[in-house]
Amino acid sequence: NSVFASVVQAPEDPILGVTVAYNKDPSPDKLNLGVGAYRTEEGKPLVLKVVRKAEQLLVNDPSRVKEYLPITGLADFNKLSAKLIFGADSLAIQENRVTTVQCLSGTGSLRVGAEFLARHYHQRTIYIPQPTWGNHPKVFTLAGLSVKTYRYYSPNTRGLDFQGLLEDLGSAPAGAIVLLHACAHNPTGVDPTSDQWEQIRQLMRSKGLLPFFDSAYQGFASGSLDADAASVRMFVADGGECLAAQSYAKNMGLYGERVGALSIICKTAEVASRVESQLKLVIRPMYSNPPIHGASIVATVLKDRDLYNEWTVELKAMADRIISMRKQLFDALQARGTPGDWSHILKQIGMFTFTGLNANQVAFMTKEYHIYMTSDGRISMAGLSSRTVPNLTEAIHAAVS
Numbered sequence: 001n002s003v004f005a006s007v008v009q010a011p012e013d014p015i016l017g018v019t020v021a022y023n024k025d026p027s028p029d030k031l032n033l034g035v036g037a038y039r040t041e042e043g044k045p046l047v048l049k050v051v052r053k054a055e056q057l058l059v060n061d062p063s064r065v066k067e068y069l070p071i072t073g074l075a076d077f078n079k080l081s082a083k084l085i086f087g088a089d090s091l092a093i094q095e096n097r098v099t100t101v102q103c104l105s106g107t108g109s110l111r112v113g114a115e116f117l118a119r120h121y122h123q124r125t126i127y128i129p130q131p132t133w134g135n136h137p138k139v140f141t142l143a144g145l146s147v148k149t150y151r152y153y154s155p156n157t158r159g160l161d162f163q164g165l166l167e168d169l170g171s172a173p174a175g176a177i178v179l180l181h182a183c184a185h186n187p188t189g190v191d192p193t194s195d196q197w198e199q200i201r202q203l204m205r206s207k208g209l210l211p212f213f214d215s216a217y218q219g220f221a222s223g224s225l226d227a228d229a230a231s232v233r234m235f236v237a238d239g240g241e242c243l244a245a246q247s248y249a250k251n252m253g254l255y256g257e258r259v260g261a262l263s264i265i266c267k268t269a270e271v272a273s274r275v276e277s278q279l280k281l282v283i284r285p286m287y288s289n290p291p292i293h294g295a296s297i298v299a300t301v302l303k304d305r306d307l308y309n310e311w312t313v314e315l316k317a318m319a320d321r322i323i324s325m326r327k328q329l330f331d332a333l334q335a336r337g338t339p340g341d342w343s344h345i346l347k348q349i350g351m352f353t354f355t356g357l358n359a360n361q362v363a364f365m366t367k368e369y370h371i372y373m374t375s376d377g378r379i380s381m382a383g384l385s386s387r388t389v390p391n392l393t394e395a396i397h398a399a400v401s
């Protein structure tokens with residue numbers, strides 16, 4: 001018999017498993033509000049026009065080859081990615097204190113950063129928000145860090161538990177690593193205000209806590225690339241050190257191209273170059289070097305003024321469509337007279353709404369209304385359209401009545 005006979009069946013991933021169940025449902029009314037992937041008003045995936053243009057330029061360029069990239073990835077892409085998140089005028093970049101390596105999208109950037117920290121940073125504890133993206137605990141644990149949580153979400157206000165956050169970070173051991181969602185917190189859609197970010201920054205710097213930013217939605221939350229990077233830039237401006245993981249999955253629609261970058265901001269250029277040399281020792285035995293196509297698309301868009309401007313227009317259009325879905329759903333629930341206060345649908349930001357519906361209500365909505373969403377009550381607003389708002393409204397109304 002098989003040498004793998006003792007392998008047990010693993011459970012489906014809590015997020016990606018929703019799509020597996022959705023695909024099996026024969027109902028014509030089924031609605032997938034699970035995975036955080038943008039859909040158009042027609043419910044279709046979107047390939048940005050500016051991505052198609054960049055690909056055409058690449059295809060038509062005879063000098064383009066399929067050689068290996070360096071371990072650290074496409075140099076142009078790395079420089080342009082650092083500029084995108086830290087700002088064109090970033091002092092840290094001008095002082096050469098930033099090392100950036102191309103990684104396999106946001107997940108890969110988080111993993112490489114965590115592996116580096118587990119080997120080279122004196123504190124192995126990382127504090128992640130409660131709740132957070134379902135994959136975070138596993139990425140950090142498997143990299144060798146010990147995961148703790150800090151209070152983040154308040155169920156009764158459906159907003160930030162700011163006092164709890166300050167208390168938990170205030171009692172973290174000096175030097176602990178802290179994971180921060182740069183914007184559009186997943187799954188809650190709740191972000192600190194800029195005043196609250198400033199308080200978080202002061203507290204963290206006073207205790208020598210190490211910020212590890214996860215930026216998976218830059219530009220996608222507010223529609224502005226600069227506004228959505230404000231939290232990161234606040235920390236970088238104080239001259240302190242931090243890590244930042246970037247993903248182009250959502251904001252450039254490059255999900256399956258797996259395009260991302262990890263940046264580590266250090267006190268000096270000399271340290272940054274030693275850090276980069278050690279990042280290469282993490283990457284080389286993991287996947288050797290990253291894929292060339294997606295990073296070439298991003299570099300082509302970011303380095304050309306017109307393509308960059310066109311990208312910002314398409315990015316804002318995606319953000320605006322999601323914001324209009326928030327308004328339509330809120331108005332429909334109001335018009336339906338659905339019991340409860342649904343104003344958090346308007347206050348939350350980014351791709352997701354943390355509805356406050358519990359696992360039983362979610363199961364009911366899936367069974368009776370073919371609404372597919374994660375059991376924590378999160379819905380991806382990107383999966384909604386004007387056509388489907390009414391049946392989601394009916395489902396929520398039935399679930400809470």
Ligand SMILES: Cc1ncc(COP(=O)(O)O)c(CNOCC(=O)O)c1O
Binds near residue numbers: 036
């Ligand atoms: C906060 C956060 N970090 C990192 C990532 C990593 O994304 P990627 O590795 O695709 O760039 C994601 C992508 N989330 O996936 C969609 C979902 O939650 O349904 C994310 O939300």
